[in-house]
Amino acid sequence: MKKSLLFTLPVLSLLALASCQTMESATTLATAIGQGAGVISGSQAQSIRKSAKAVSRSAEEFTPEQEYYIGRTVGAVVLGKYPAYDKSAANEYVNVIGQTLAQASDLPAIFGGYHFLVLDSNDINAFATPSGLVFVTRGLLRCCKNEDALAAVLAHEIGHIQLRHGMEAIEKARVTEALTTLAVEGAKTVGSREVSALTETFGGAISDITGTLINKGYARSSEYAADQTAVTLLRRVGYNPSGLVEMLTLMKKNLKAGGLDFAKTHPAPDDRIAEIRKKGPTYAAIQAPVPRQKRFLQALGNI
């Protein structure tokens, strides 16, 4: 027992140190050393190698370019559910704030860049694709009384992208399948049969992500984590993190029980507020400078 514990400790530290790329060879090295020292048996060594190999086939192995194509189709599916709100004043305003927040995040460079769009719906809903496309409904914008609150909504969605929640929604087996097809193909020209196989896997990945975004929702812990990222981003850019709590307070009032929007996919606003308060200080109430409030009302006053 003690032996295995003593061996597990350095291996775990090693796994934490190693990147995905090096994990497999590092584990092979570590297990070989462990075997040589008689700490682990041959079969144990084999099983460690095997599980490390499975772990290394993670969604992180998709290139940003592949995430970009996944995100484009997820975006098209979202736009099949809710139509775009075709008002340039609103969309331009949301993009300046959203893109500024994204640039201040820990993941400012994304293959095709961050882009934001208002959706024409009374539902209270928002979606972020792994590729940086962010959608917010008019219903959700009505939960924002000022620019700081709007910034909080957008920062929360950027949080999901930065924390890679969308890509994590793809089933593990599907990730392994796609990456294995690619590894086998390697530098060869991909033939039509492989394109068909990849397209099928692609369709599965899209269903995994949109099913989570639209129907199931992320884990509560993921929503709380996105809220924490939002608070960090708001502070970095210079917005008042109270915007998030104020927005959630109004959302609580506006949400309809039994709705298929945030009422279904997100933790209750009260729970989110409690979690935010538990993890950080209480910020002063928002007192938006006149020009900031004026431009907010101009762009979204009649949303």
Add this chain to the structure above:
Amino acid sequence: MIRSVRFIAVAVFVSLCIVFSGIAAPPKTMTVQVKEGQLRGTPSFLAGIVARPSYGERVEIIEDKGAWKKVSVRGVQGWMHTSALTTKVIALKAGTGTTQTGAGAGEVALAGKADLPPTSSGSQSVTTGEIALAGKGFSEEVEKQYKTLNPKLDYAWVDKMEGFKVTPEQMQAFLKQGSVMPAEGGAK
């Protein structure tokens, strides 16, 4: 016995730490992994863009500063965020090495062909694990086929969204107008 096992475990851990501290050293060159790289004048999220290196282009690392790297690309120096760069070599399809045109105000047009990634016969030999193939896997080709199978899907607004761009100058002016004061340093 337990003491010797403990000694071995510690020795393994220490030696692996040494091995990995070597691996963690920043490589001399990295590759742009986004469609359009942004080379900035200073290491800040609001800094102006001086040039836009292309996807797959190799940049030389001059200096590290937090999440930013000072790089040189085709004779132009500037700062890039690490999220735009990868240690992998990105193999572009033949003929996609780009000639940069249409640089914005205050930007340097990067002249000539982008450095195509070295092949295994080049001075910097790479193994397959270190190469990412552009245009492979989930690609434009796969999207096209998926669209054929799902004719109701409409990408028109997705394409339109990708055209919504905001420059660092617009961001700065916007923050100033609204008295939004960024915390020192910006992106970490």
